[in-house]
Amino acid sequence: MADYKFQTSLKSTHEEATKVPDFASEIQDQASLSDEETSTFMLLLSEAVDNAIKHGNQYDPEKNVSVDIEISKSEIVARVSDEGVGFDTDNPISKNPLDEENLLDTGGRGIFIIQELSDSFEFLNNGSTLQFKINRKS
Template sequence: MPDLQLGAIMLTVCESVSNAISHGNGHDINKHVQIRVECSKRELSFEIEDEGKGFDLGQVPDPTEIKNLKNEHGRGIFIIRNLADDVQFANNGALVKIKFKLSREHQFLL
């Protein structure tokens, strides 16, 4: 797997887990984050699910707007959407489904 794709996968999954811990579970040590992974010859899929109430995706500010450029937070979903091949939010955002397509070279490794 090329370093660039591996880096994108790691950053996306880490960002999703960080969001689940911080925003979803509110750093509550009594709440859990579930991470499910599925690998096929064509794609690598992750599901990250927290125990929070979820969020309104439409209320998440666009970090590329001028007024948000200097904000220290608020880029996680933007990063996830731009690095993964497919992203879906379910359960009001408490469940994030992320997919990465594997190139032909990667299929020989499985």
């Protein structure tokens, strides 16, 4: 059961994406997150929102990105949803950015970072929602 719930909606623009750090800081204050939890959460949330704006909504300012956060004593759960068409979640397009042939590619780092730093993540709603979890240190 969540002790705290937070929501926000952002237009699909670069300017709106810059609001994520302030949103995460507000959550830190209200939910008493540690600095380490907040920095990981902020990075993952920023990557998820950026992906939703770029890949899901394709920078269409008429489309929104919805962010839902639930925080309990044991975990932080974030769901970031876009208004795009989704994708085949059984075959996500994801290359390892650390592989030599991908080092100079500018894409593909967001999902890799989320996968590496979250305790779990999954795509929901035909790929138009990304959910990640961070286990909290008691």
